[in-house]
Amino acid sequence: MTLHDLAKELNLSIATISRALSRPEDVAPLTRQRVLAAVHRHGYTPNGTTRSLRTQQTRTIGVVVSDIRNAFFAAVVKAIEDEARANGYTVLICNADEDSAKEEAALQLLLDRKVSGVINCSTGANLDLLHTFQKSGAVLVDFDRESGLKNLDTVVVDNRRGAELATEHLVDLGHRDIATVAGPQHLSNARGRLIGFQDTLRKHNIQVKKSFVQYGNFRQESGYQAAQKLHSLRQPPTALFVANVEMAAGVIAFVRDKGVTIPQEISIVSFDDSFWARYMDPPLTVVAQPVETMGKCTMELLLARLRGGKPAQTKVFMPELIVRRSTCSPARSPR
Amino acid sequence: MTLHDLAKELNLSIATISRALSRPEDVAPLTRQRVLAAVHRHGYTPNGTTRSLRTQQTRTIGVVVSDIRNAFFAAVVKAIEDEARANGYTVLICNADEDSAKEEAALQLLLDRKVSGVINCSTGANLDLLHTFQKSGAVLVDFDRESGLKNLDTVVVDNRRGAELATEHLVDLGHRDIATVAGPQHLSNARGRLIGFQDTLRKHNIQVKKSFVQYGNFRQESGYQAAQKLHSLRQPPTALFVANVEMAAGVIAFVRDKGVTIPQEISIVSFDDSFWARYMDPPLTVVAQPVETMGKCTMELLLARLRGGKPAQTKVFMPELIVRRSTCSPARSPR
DNA sequence: TTGTAAGCGTTATCAA
């Protein structure tokens, strides 16, 4: 069913039908009614794809998210979509699975669909594709990680500050043997979290042992493996800062397998909160990001940019330490 | 940058450019090279939206999901997207937030985008819109809930069986005062879970008290409230079957607030597993659905349908009871 | 091997 069919049926021109639907006031009331009735009768819906061709704007925003199963991104996606829909935009969600090849495929898809803008949780690869976007006139926003490109809006949490908050908390409790499970260092957020951790230790004149820095990939299993390595050390840490909550779950799985008690034998603080962190055993001490606010802000920035004017800005949100029960002072050390 | 621009630059016709890209073998090697070079130089990407107009197929599948922040749906979406992309299809994800008005908006959007197919986690409302889809020739699949429409593929878990498994488990442990936090009864899955619960009790000659059936909306807070009501009863239950894990979290929040211990004072078994259920305090006994398999199967069914042939089928997956530590035999009752 | 031209379903301009 197209405008054409409708026109034939009603003995009107397609122009009139189109007008009856998009600018009702430009059409005679009676005509409008006839059109509306027919539209309803047939369940006709204009082809939005075609409209885009004609109007040269898709009103679609692409979102490339690192891992849709990660609660953090799921929440962000929801916030983004709500804000977009409220403004008449559609969101095309792509899952990159923290994999630069999948990211490339996703960006290619968005390029193909001629999206008006892209919110990207960049792996740091695919800079050329991002560049192509910019050249094509699409608006780009970096979210959660910085791609390294210039002249684009950026929404991130203060990763260094978050790591400081977490590490400072552990130091305050009296820990000196503090390790970290860091994220992959090609990601700007993971780098920030590691630097914040190291700086805080140095500030307190605590040596940063190389063996106390383990690297994961932000996934659960890598947390498990990191914990394993840390555990096998001659002198294991008494406290642990984990760069995200998925890896923290992995750490906890390992620790539990070994029968080590949290927090008595090992204190754990993790980056990222999620609704279930407080139901865990024990409830997890975390550094929380203002997820909803960040998601909303990202879309607002993007829309503002689309409307023109505003130069690119970087918004840095403050994380917050939420102390629950996975951290406590270390047991008296024998040394 | 369009075919036209490229054609002008290379002194070729747009047809040749188009061919060089879509059927390389139909074009002289040298010409092809020149075209490819120019394409690369300009970062040109064909307009997929326009191609759809011409070829009359969008190769896009819409997915209307009840709540993207729910781990179950996040996992499903990932499985669906992977399978779709592997087959050259794009997925348009819409979040209905368990709200029929949002569902309507989502369906309308998908109608507008002329998607080839829709995977719908129906609220049960919007039957007329779904009907419009069918009339338009799009392929529909019901997932997780049945819309009530005929002649469409359906992928669900055996909800009754799952509830039986859970309830049977509680009965086996010796419980007689068993309550449930049921889901909203306009959803077929929630109905199935309630029926399975009731039937199992009856089978064991246990009376199903009306006050022992509380209704929630599949969200956390409603679990909290239901627990509150159950707790205020003159004779509260010793065991609880909760219809999904989000509500279970709410129940646990309440129970913990009250200082009631799980499982000693109250046993809890929930529908749905999620990776963190085993890290909870205590680890949650659940009825798990084979999420990835179900997601993949849904897309396979849809694609098969799109390729024609196959009549509509209903796939019912078997849930599995995973006993962890939130259930145990009831304490000796004083009565 | 390449070019010409029609047509996909809209919107928008101009005339009637």
Next chain:
DNA sequence: TTGATAACGCTTACAA
């Protein structure tokens, strides 16, 4: 108030 028509960017007969 309505209609005829061009244009959006692409694919694909068909012709050269």
